[in-house]
């Protein structure tokens with residue numbers, strides 16, 4: 108049996124909505140379906156303001172522009188993240204400052220963040236790994252004390268909550284991803300949440316995403332032609348993609364339910380190995396409502412992790428171990444980081460293994476994974 112690490116889930120209505128967008132000749136950005144997606148998300152997640160973007164990467168870049176990130180500004184983020192988190196800062200001459208993570212959730216370690224605040228710190232970009240919230244309330248308090256911006260990298264955190272408030276709506280801004288590997292997808296897509304009513308900032312966000320023009324005012328009939336007013340780029344997704352995404356968002360609860368079932372299946376059969384000290388599972392803190400984006404286990408060491416991965420591979424089961432810590436990667440070394448700068452992050456990433464989790468997985472596939480994963484873990488024995 109072959110089991111891929113990830114397969115996209117289709118609801119079946121995507122194609123109908125795309126067809127409708129085509130028939131209505133609404134295929135570029137900000138059409139009918141973009142509006143529908145925005146209003147669905149705003150209502151369901153209680154979002155103050157948001158714009159759809161071509162990716163979470165672009166949402167992060169827009170956020171860096173909106174906080175006027177300047178060369179020399181420092182932004183604190185976990186090293187355990189996707190390169191986009193750091194790139195958004197570096198593209199504007201800013202400097203990523205990498206912090207450690209906590210073992211229970213692999214989310215940013217707030218004590219380390221506080222240690223790394225300097226007079227050049229402008230912002231914090233916390234990540235919600237696997238859709239389990241970091242201590243975002245404490246980060247907001249810290250940011251207030253030190254007058255910093257908080258941009259949530261909630262790329263994996265769509266439809267997850269902390270203390271009943273949706274991820275992405277806690278910070279000054281929040282970034283969502285609708286990439287093909289995420290829970291709810293349109294292949295490539297994202298959103299920037301602007302958790303403010305500051306008209307100036309909201310207007311600038313529209314300009315940045317519309318190639319530096321005031322096209323938005325034109326669309327609203329406030330001016331009779333639009334022109335270049337400021338620096339910007341093209342971050343507007345096609346309405347064809349928003350049609351696809353709308354179908355997925357309509358099935359959001361169904362998709363989440365399917366993921367939850369797989370998550371519980373893993374949790375139940377792996378519990379005995381946790382009790383025997385052979386592996387650890389990530390914890391879901393009490394105030395978190397997760398979206399079941401990932402299922403991650405921690406092995407006792409890198410050797411066992413690699414053995415597990417290789418053995419499963421031989422049985423046709425693909426697993427993964429993202430992220431490679433940013434500070435220890437090639438680009439991180441160019442920033443002046445070295446091995447052992449963040450020992451906890453390095454150790455955790457070496458022990459980590461992510462198991463397949465997606466709505467299309469069948470009971471047979473899960474039983475097959477259980478069989479081979481168990482036989483390997485039984486072989487490790489107790490220390």
Ligand SMILES: *Cc1c(COP(=O)(O)O)cnc(C)c1O
Pocket residue numbers: 161162163164165188189191192234260262263283284285286296297
């Ligand atoms: C997926 C991901 C991104 C990038 O999202 P895109 O929409 O592909 O640009 C950024 N940060 C994190 C933590 C992610 O998981």
